[in-house]
Amino acid sequence: GYQVHYDFELQVPYQSQILLKTITAGDIIVTNVQGDFEVKNVNGKILLEEMGGSGTAHTVNGKVKVFFTRNPASDCSFKTINGDLDVYFKENLSAEFRLKTFNGDIFSDFPVTYLPLEPTQGERKNGKYVYKGSRFMGVQTGKGGPKVKMDTFNGDILINKK
Helix, strand or coil, X not given: CCCCCCCCCCCCCCCCCEEEEEECCCCEEXXXXXXXXXEEEECCCEEEEEECCCEEEEECECCEEEEECCCCCCCEEEEEEEXXXXXXXXXXXXXXXXXXXXXXXXXXXXXXXXXXXXXXXXXXXXXXXXXXXXXXXXXXXXXXXXXXXXEEEEXXXXXXXX
């Protein structure tokens, strides 16, 4: 008949590669890590401040907010079901974005050019070919570069200039 709640505060070398996960009623907050990251949460927000690496930040019910100290050098993925994706990049961003939101809007502080839809592979079922689209829209900033995937169901996507 009781409930236990733990809060952890960790200090790691700033160049560390991190893997953090939590479930139910916990937020993940990371500050000043320059290595790559993988952060997963269920029923809580993710806040990554002063990040210098590349990686993933996924949650189910919560906002994902990321501030980069330098633009990612490799692919990144940000995802939530119920919440906004709010990511701050440095000026002169060159990246290829794949963006999807069902109940939300997409905003960018950077000028973008639209990319063609990714081709789909047909699958043969009952003597017929079935094709399914990904429903991601593609845009490019600058000259292109690492792929940044941003996916939310109920929320906005904000690509901000820091």
